[in-house]
Amino acid sequence: MNAVPAAAARRIGPFEVPALGLGCMNLSHAYGVPPTPQAAEHLLRTALDEGVTHLDTAALYGFGANEELLGRVLAGHRDRVLLASKCGMTGVDGRRVVDGRPETLRRTADRALARLRTDTIDLYYLHRLDPRVPVEESVGAMADLVAAGKVRALGLSEVSAATLRRAHAVHPIAALQNEYSLWTRNPEEGTLAATRELGVALVAFSPLARGFLTSAPPAPDRLPAGDIRRAMPRFGADHYPANLALRHRLAGTARDAGCTLAQLALAWVLSRAPHVLAVPGTRSVAHLKENLAVLDLAVPAEALEAAGAVLNATTVHGPRYDEATLAGIDTERCGPAG
Template sequence: MTDVPDAFRAPRRIGPFEVPAVGLGCMNVSHAYGVAPAPEDAERLLRAALDEGVVHFDTAALYGFGANEELVGRALGAHRDRIVLASKCGMTGVDGRRVIDGRPETIRRTADEALTRLKTDAIDVYYLHRLDPAVPVEDSVGAMAELVDAGKVRTLGLSEVSAATLRRAHAVHPIAALQNEYSLWSRNPERGTLDAAAELGVALVAFSPLARGFLTGDAPDMATLPEKDIRRNMPRFDAANYPGNLRLRARLEEIAAGAGCTLAQLALAWVLSRGGHVVAIPGTRSVEHLRENMAVLDLVLPDEVLRAAGDVLNAATVHGARYNEATLPEIDTERCGIAG
């Protein structure tokens, strides 16, 4: 296990920015997880996050096809100097469909649209949301570097790419953050990007650190999940795999109870223990869960507890792939043969 302080209260770095080890992924208040909450409720959650000490807020042009950026702009625009604001380009909604497009002209246009929606003059961390297989990463990052030169973006990031792609991009312009899925059941970063990020001074920003709600006190009930919830098309939640994963979850609940913490806190602590350059951005629609997540910053768990959790749920024990067969080829880490 990577050597880290006994607690997670010390700030971590994303490029020039110091942030708490836990931020907020804003996607699920607008996108992918069934029916979105009312805009006023979503805004209330974002402002509550600010009050609870969240500094790092992560959104994207894709989320709600622009609606999430607008939401973040409305809720937090007046507090811009208190936050580190991250968004993404390269994957957007076009005519109601999700489209991967890393062409320089698209990146420039998406950035201008994001600035308007976010009500800001500059985005602190701007990610390439997905690698476009039709566009060399050097071309996409080159266009993003122009945004830095123009003062529209402060630092650059990549999302869901391999270590090789990270190195190619970093050679064009310094990369401040690499955002990959990382949790007890999604271990892709351990196949190269976790170490490469540390070597290059890049923050590893872990999205879905709570396994898309699976590692919380409210595991998804597949019988009542809304029709358009993204998890309905994910193999780990299907009828063939979900029961086995629930059995693993029950064992993790026992470990958490023995350690005096919640399952979500155990899962977050495990992710943060993987290195001082790791930052987690769990998403939530609940202020109660938000507070539970932020409380992990003061949590101290013995190494043997974290090790036991990692032994129970990992790439070898999880049932099912991360994404379905149609989606896997879109993701650079998966195309490079890095599964789990």
Template sequence: MTAAPGSGTSRSPRRIGPFEVPAVGLGCMNLSHAYGVPPTPEAAERLLLAAVEEGVTLFDTAALYGFGANEELVGRVLAGHRERIVLASKCGMAGVDGRRVIDGRPETIRRTADEALARLRTDVIDLYYLHRLDRAVPVEESVGAMAELVEAGKVRALGLSEVSATTLRKAHAVHPVAALQNEYSLWSRNPEQGTLTAARELGVALVAFSPLARGLLTSTPPDPDGLSSGDIRRGMPRFGARHYPANLELRRVLWKIADDVGLTLPQLALAWVLSRGPHVVAIPGTRSVSHLRENMAVLDVEVPGELLASAGRVLNDATVHGARYNEATLAEIDTERCGRAG
């Protein structure tokens, strides 16, 4: 069941396990990984420090991002602000000999955590996610190893990423899960197939990654022909020639809805995600300080529920064109499916 749209957002904090954070955090992946050539170290540092100045407290990284480079970046830049932030990272998927490998074995999780602590320059990770479910390892075993990290004082709270409601419940029975990080936006509605409700029932925060639809709902949508060879969107059906023009047309309608009431399109998109429930937190990523400020400004905006409902009617799992991943990647992911195939 889909949560009913509410009105706007505010600076009231939202809870992730033992932590209270603003409803908008920062996804750090694109500073090192997945979206083509990363920014210079100096530009990435400026962005991270600007985020601290803008009141961001939740910073999200992972062992996979840049094959360790992103954790090193975040650790180096934010070491002096450690007491002011909630530091989140992930295990269970990393770079091995230049390849992305899913590995949820307990011994791998323990080793990855120690490596992350060193790169992040901290003695404890606030929120540690299982990045992907390893289908060769029961989730209970992976989460059991992560629970040992909590007992050892290396991790404060646990999370899961890209898993179903069934897997969430299995993991939560082993150790309380503080956060479930799944893709959630106007064009990626998978959480509405079960995890949005399950998270609320279990007291788990739903942390929405890619809330701006992989850049479609930003001020300048990506040009698929201009994406570099290392940009993961080149392999996503929604950005392919067969589907992207139709998705751009939906974006145009949403832009007008936002512009008519003095909002930017990213602000409308973020407000919609945050209206899904008080347990929802969004972690948009950006390389632009001005876009960062634009995103954070949504915390001071009240958006009428009917406007959010209108946005949701324009772009949803029935109107979006194309699947969110190709079939090979979808086979790796445990989340419920929705949206058009192709």
């Protein structure tokens, strides 16, 4: 396992971007109370100033509010970034709905273009596989968006290697975005190898383990209503104390390596293969800069190996989602029933 090369640039389809982008979900969605629009815009403008050129959003995030946020910030700067968004999972009457029907995807794309204030989305993902709709039909509709000039490249999110291969046979898939971190190793059960074979970028979301592998891990008993981590077993009372003990050991490894825990965790993800990228999210300018600094660090291979031995699919306590949520996700399972 090699150290992360300085300022590593990696490819997503026809695009070349730094190995770290920015996941924008928590600026509008899922984690506690969103920041003010002014604070969110400041974070995004700082990211642009710091050289971030890969921004990741979705129709679901804030039920359109996140795309609107990026549309405002990118006005006049659109050509500076690889802009990624997602369809196939949206908010309908206050509820999250998975809908991969072609007519829904076309409608979602048109609304996204309007909110993002752009003529073309660089990378458009199918956010979740709709079990009622063959992936070939969903991807076929997305391929029509490419032909119409509304989208430049296609991606999939949270799907298995088998589904990736089926989709790739319909239209080339530029990126697969799956959860991947020290404590979530599902890609190692198939998609890491399949993406390498097919020439598809593997974009890791939640590479910092939902904030667990940062300088300020969440206190589960203080999470506000609506925070998605309240329903995640790894943050529950039955598992969190044991996971915190593993985190304490990782923090020691990071100190010995001369980096922060977040930097160690990100370096580990990027070290997995040259086609792996990551899109950590943050609301903090300080944490944004801390994360980006990993591109200029050469974390020792011994530290990366030690980190992977401490926290992995065997040592983590609890599955990543509850059973009902796992039943609706197409990825390979890994670790304790997850």
